[in-house]
């Protein structure tokens with residue numbers, strides 16, 4: 001948005017503005033790809049831990065079995081959230097490829113750069129995110 005204003009005001013030549021955007025996209029892509037690699041490793045490792053926990057299940061007393069099933073639930077929850085996280089990261093990467101990265105999926109506004117820097121996989125701008133967390137957007141979606 002700021003760039004558009006600069007362009008309109010003629011303060012930044014078009015080519016320079018585009019180069020800056022590409023560099024920024026590249027920066028976010030690097031962040032996201034590093035995160036994706038991390039998550040894939042973590043998901044794979046959690047699945048291995050889960051299999052190992054299952055193998056040792058048969059020859060255990062009740063206390064051990066309880067703690068082992070707790071461990072399995074914990075691993076399951078962890079792998080689920082990793083997987084969801086991984087999906088968000090992959091979604092952001094595909095947005096970069098499609099040229100729609102950095103747009104709020106709710107209102108179409110640009111997502112604040114500082115927010116992207118902290119949360120490169122963000123799908124919503126701050127105000128839409130806050131509405132989502134308060135449950136206001138879901139209500140709107142139901143009404144519409």
Ligand SMILES: [Zn+2]
Nearest residue numbers: 104107125128
């Ligand atoms: Zn928004």
